Amino acid sequence: MPEHPTDTRRAFFAMLTKGLGALAAAIAVVPGLALLAAPLRRAIIRGAGQPLRVAVDHDVKPDKPIRVTATGELHDAWLRLDHVTVGSCWLVRATEGAPIRAFSTVCPHLGCGVDFNEKTNKFDCPCHASSFDLDGRCLSGPSPRGLDELEVSADGHEVLVRYRRFRTGTSKKVPMEETPE
Amino acid sequence: MNTGPVAFPPPARARGAVKPWRAWLHERLGLAGLEKAILGGEMPGGASLWHTLGGVAAGLFVVEAVTGLFLALFYAPSVQTAWASVAYIQDQLPLGWFVRGLHSFGSSALIVVAGLHLLAVLVLGAYRRPRELNWMLGLGLFGLTVLFALSGYLLPWDQKGYWAKLVEATIAGNTPVVGGAVQQIIQGGSAFGNLTVTHAFAAHALLLPVAFVALVVLHIYLYRKHGPTPKWSMSADEIVARTVPAWPYQSMRNAAVGLFVLALVMLAVVVHHGAALESPADPTSSYLARPEWYALPLYQLRMYFEGPLEIVATMIIPGVVTALLLALPFLDRAPTNRPSDRKRVISATGLSLIALGALSALAVSKDARDPVYAKGRAEEETRTREARRLALKGMPAEGGLAVFLNDPLNHARAIWDERCSGCHGLVGTGGDKGPDFKDYDSRAWIRGFLENPEGLLHMGTAKIDKGMKAVDGTREEIDALAEMVYAQTGAPDADAARAAHGRELVAQKDCDTCHELDGEGENAGPNLAGRGTLAWIEAVIADAGQGRLFGEKNKMPKFAGKLTPAEIEDLAHFVIAQKTGH
Numbered sequence: 001m002p003e004h005p006t007d008t009r010r011a012f013f014a015m016l017t018k019g020l021g022a023l024a025a026a027i028a029v030v031p032g033l034a035l036l037a038a039p040l041r042r043a044i045i046r047g048a049g050q051p052l053r054v055a056v057d058h059d060v061k062p063d064k065p066i067r068v069t070a071t072g073e074l075h076d077a078w079l080r081l082d083h084v085t086v087g088s089c090w091l092v093r094a095t096e097g098a099p100i101r102a103f104s105t106v107c108p109h110l111g112c113g114v115d116f117n118e119k120t121n122k123f124d125c126p127c128h129a130s131s132f133d134l135d136g137r138c139l140s141g142p143s144p145r146g147l148d149e150l151e152v153s154a155d156g157h158e159v160l161v162r163y164r165r166f167r168t169g170t171s172k173k174v175p176m177e178e179t180p181e
Numbered sequence: 182m183n184t185g186p187v188a189f190p191p192p193a194r195a196r197g198a199v200k201p202w203r204a205w206l207h208e209r210l211g212l213a214g215l216e217k218a219i220l221g222g223e224m225p226g227g228a229s230l231w232h233t234l235g236g237v238a239a240g241l242f243v244v245e246a247v248t249g250l251f252l253a254l255f256y257a258p259s260v261q262t263a264w265a266s267v268a269y270i271q272d273q274l275p276l277g278w279f280v281r282g283l284h285s286f287g288s289s290a291l292i293v294v295a296g297l298h299l300l301a302v303l304v305l306g307a308y309r310r311p312r313e314l315n316w317m318l319g320l321g322l323f324g325l326t327v328l329f330a331l332s333g334y335l336l337p338w339d340q341k342g343y344w345a346k347l348v349e350a351t352i353a354g355n356t357p358v359v360g361g362a363v364q365q366i367i368q369g370g371s372a373f374g375n376l377t378v379t380h381a382f383a384a385h386a387l388l389l390p391v392a393f394v395a396l397v398v399l400h401i402y403l404y405r406k407h408g409p410t411p412k413w414s415m416s417a418d419e420i421v422a423r424t425v426p427a428w429p430y431q432s433m434r435n436a437a438v439g440l441f442v443l444a445l446v447m448l449a450v451v452v453h454h455g456a457a458l459e460s461p462a463d464p465t466s467s468y469l470a471r472p473e474w475y476a477l478p479l480y481q482l483r484m485y486f487e488g489p490l491e492i493v494a495t496m497i498i499p500g501v502v503t504a505l506l507l508a509l510p511f512l513d514r515a516p517t518n519r520p521s522d523r524k525r526v527i528s529a530t531g532l533s534l535i536a537l538g539a540l541s542a543l544a545v546s547k548d549a550r551d552p553v554y555a556k557g558r559a560e561e562e563t564r565t566r567e568a569r570r571l572a573l574k575g576m577p578a579e580g581g582l583a584v585f586l587n588d589p590l591n592h593a594r595a596i597w598d599e600r601c602s603g604c605h606g607l608v609g610t611g612g613d614k615g616p617d618f619k620d621y622d623s624r625a626w627i628r629g630f631l632e633n634p635e636g637l638l639h640m641g642t643a644k645i646d647k648g649m650k651a652v653d654g655t656r657e658e659i660d661a662l663a664e665m666v667y668a669q670t671g672a673p674d675a676d677a678a679r680a681a682h683g684r685e686l687v688a689q690k691d692c693d694t695c696h697e698l699d700g701e702g703e704n705a706g707p708n709l710a711g712r713g714t715l716a717w718i719e720a721v722i723a724d725a726g727q728g729r730l731f732g733e734k735n736k737m738p739k740f741a742g743k744l745t746p747a748e749i750e751d752l753a754h755f756v757i758a759q760k761t762g763h
Contacts, residue, residue: 013429020436024443028244028283031276032251038274077255078262078269080575 043176046075047086051153051160055091060100060159065090065116065123065134067105070163087163089150090116090123092134100154102161103136103147111168114147123147144171220428226411227423228431231305234298235404236435237442239397241291244443245329248284249386256336258382260375261580263338264461268572268584271458278455285456286449288330290442292475295323303530306518307410313510315403318396320506325393327475332385334473338378338581340561343462344470346381347373352495373464413518459561460568461581469557471548478540502533593755596748600740607759611637614644615737622670622713623762628663645734649706652690662686670713703728718753719746 038044054068069088074081089102103123105113112127122139123132130141137146151162167174206212224232255274257266270277299319302308308316335346350373354364369376411420425431450456472480483494505512515522548554571587585591597607606617617638620626626638634649635641652659665683668675687693697703700710708729711717720727722744726735740749 010429013433017429017433017436020433020440024240024244024436024440027443027447028247031279031283032248034276035251035270035274035280036254038277041275075575078265078273078572078576079578081578 044077047072047163047165051151051162052086053158054089054102054161055159057100057154057157057159060091060093062093062095062098063121063134065092067091067116068159068161070161072163087165088113089161089163090114090147091152091159091161094134100152100159101136102150102152102159103132104150104164104166106148106165106168107143108138108145108148108166108168108170108173109141109143144169145173148173220432222405222408222427222431223424224409224427224431225424226409226415226420227425228427228434229412230434230438231301231412232409232431233435233438234294234301236432237439238291238294238298239401240435240439241287241294241442242393242397244287245284245291246390248280248287251280252284253386256382258336258378259580260338260378261578263336263378263580264458265572265576265580265584267337267339267458268569268576271455272569272573279450282450282453282455283446285333286446286453287443288326288333289474290446292326292330294442295326299323300530300534302410303526304520305410306413306513306515306520306523308510309513309515309518310510312403312407312410315400315407316510317507318400318403320503322393322396322400325389325396329385329389329393330473330475332381332389335381336378336385337458338462339459340462340466340468340565341457341459341471343373343464344468345472345476346377348470348472350377355492356496357492410518413520458565458569460564461584463582468561469554471544474541477544478537481540481544589751590755590758593748593751596744596752597755600744601752604737606638609638612642614642616640616643618756618759620762621756621759622667622672623760624663624667625762626760627666628659631659631663631666643736645736647705648734649695652692654686654690658686658690662690662692666709666712669709669711671711697729701729703732705732705734707731713757715750715753715757718756719749722749722752 050072052070052072054070055066060066067088067090069085071083072086074084074086088105090105092101092103093099103114107114107125107127107130109125109128109130112125114123114125114130114132116122117124120131121134123134123136125131125141125143128142130143131139132143132147133139135146136149138144148164148166150164153160153162165176167176203212252270255266255270255277257263267281270281272278302316302319331346331349335342350364350368353367354360356363365371367377367380368374369380415423471477479494479499482498483491486492486494509526513523513526515526520527567588568584571584574587577583577586579586586595604612604614606612607619609617609619611617619638629636630639631652633639633641633651635651640648652662654662661679661683663683664676664679665681665687668677668680668683684698687696687698695704695706697708698710700708702708721730721737723741724739725731725737726733726739731737744752
């Protein structure tokens, strides 16, 4: 502990300097951290919320999943693209005339693109070997949940899919676009 | 931090109660030596405000580095993305405007403080033996600071950055012999383009910081080696008697002045809501290019040297001044640091300052009195507001000027070209199958329609079976009927009395045989209530075959379902915007 009065003064000045310096540092750093944290509070990439035409009905044959891409509007940070591939999905029909179901190709484990294995009639993830049946259920592998089903609207002719992305690695299916604007 | 068992030797010979974690670090890093190296300097003759300037400049550089890093996390250097990403930082990200403002106004503050530092060194005579090399290093740092500012100014790729840099690059290009090559390397090609942005960004964010830090380290090392220069008026005894440790006596002053400068910078940031961002660079515009404030003296100086003499202002005078400054420690042979012994240096410094101030004032006052400049500024401000507002909708991929495509009218024009122009005209030459919309729904257009509905500009090309007949009436009667139709569009300048007269003529002229006027009723011709309003035009575009519109006589395709309601609205605005007259 400082005993001499000069030591007290000196300690006070040292503290003051540190305080002023910390304040200056905070002025420079804290707003920058707010900027850095922006993606936590707003959706930087926003896909189209509306149904996108991906196929015509008769292209989807029973037990023969087809992979289609959804093209629509995409907002990416400052950019707005009107006609761009926003994602892809598998269209599956169980039997002739049965409704078409759509599964995102994004593996719920770590986000690789799930492929269809014609020999086993299953969806396989090429990265970590998760495997899913035609209903999207996870049969084996590390995926925490089944394939993410997407909303389909079909009028008997055109197949429209509402493409969305979901958080990977969680057992619950949480849409990513739901981060507040 | 110092909880839990102490797993390392406790401090043995530390002064007072040293915290165990400090002792631990000291044993491994030699903390005390580092501390002594950083904080151990002395202030011969005492601490002073004069001596704060170098430290404050260094502090501002750190602020620039920190804010610059945050900005670089969001900035994308290319012609297509530069403006868009800066507008995104400025207008959409939380506190983006503040960080960018700190960076921009901070750089101005850095130039001011570095300039004052230079001035203090000149006045104190601190450039003299044995500090000649450190003086030159300092000048080098000042030069780098200016290069930082010049390269940073371009990065947003807005009007002011683009044009200021274009002029500077051209000046560099006018250097004898090497100029052309230098310019092409700086701008990455024979003209401004993507490589200009990437080059400026790499220089600004990589090359210059590395060079600056290297010079600063040397600068501080030499400063510490030779120590600060006390005021000339002190005797040797006085200097010794007043000497204090730099920490914390000088450091405290540095921190206080630094914080004060930062407060001023923040004030400027808040008052101006961050740094300016003008509309995207438009290489085809006639922008009134002005440099940043620190380059105004050179800009003004150039005015006095025209043609082949231009190089005197752009190269020779700045070159001679720089050479004189660098050589100053060797030219100054005065016996002491006293200003009275260095009259030539002090008076040259004073005169230079006056010249810089006068040139800047001339440049500013000339623009302030110039109506052409004021008009150019006002136009740019409008354009800036428009561009920034339109950018909020999301930038088109082409970036930059393409932001104006977000304008509903521009958007509508694209739809028009694709969907409407096959049948309709826009320029008064008539459509192929429908009316021409040049000056649509002006009094002249309506009168022309009433007088000759089958005219080339009206329904003639639509070839409607049993279409409308020309109105038979006096000039006044037709004017009144036209005014009645004109008033339906909601035009604010409609003459109510004349329109009312026209309303009376409707039955008299048998208009009501085919036209209803209640907004609901269906008849052979369109219901005239609200004809020409936005909603009415939208309804026509959506489905002109509705009973209250053209009904069975309609030949225009239905666009509801093919265009979104928003597109139809944009298109209706576009049609209304064709009316330029009255």
